Amino acid sequence: MGPIAEIVVGGLLGAIVGSFLNVVIHRLPRGESLSHPRSRCPGCEAPIASYDNVPILSWLLLRGRCRRCGERISPRYPAVELLTATSFAAVVAARGFDERLALELPFVAILIAIAGIDLEHRIVPNRIVVPAAVWALAAAAFVASDELPELALAGAAAFLLLLIAALAYPAGMGMGDVKLAGMMGLYLGVSVAPALLIAFAVGALVGVGIMIREGAAGRKMGVPFAPFLALGGLLGVLAGPELVDLYADRFLS
């Protein structure tokens, strides 16, 4: 396969995975089964036919409505599919089509699911973070065994750093964010440093923006932090090693 074909394969895989992430984001926090029943229309409860469940395309063709009853289907569904497709394609383009995708693509999918769930429910589920951490170590043992010490150290360091931040500023983040940061270290290694820096910088900017717009009310809104960690994690996968090299060249040589 040429590089363009590999990127297209990554994008198509991402669209399909994104469709499953919609199910995870909707059902996992509600304690529902991920495998059955089939997806149903929230209005008429009719099962959605497979030809109406094609990622992104079906929503566009049906103009965001159920074929049977015309109930509006949230644009969140195609948005998650498009985001996952774009992210997977970008990971393949930036990092290449090799066995390390066994770490990179599941990591990106997990970040999108966690961001979606935290935005809606204000929780970072252990039921995702713990298996994700186990997968990081298991997959790394096969495809990146020489990196295992670095990954373990980065996981521990990120966990401790966020633990200190959460203890110092309990209103800003919870233990879910602390565990998420630790899990991110297990996937990113030293790239978790730029990832956390990006998360804090963008999170602080958005927090200040909300306070300026909403005044005192904004201060009490409590912005969920996991989506910022997820953004940092995604950029850490795409450009982490380059950002670390840039820093090392400038300041450590």
Ligand SMILES: [Zn+2]
């Ligand atoms: Zn319907």
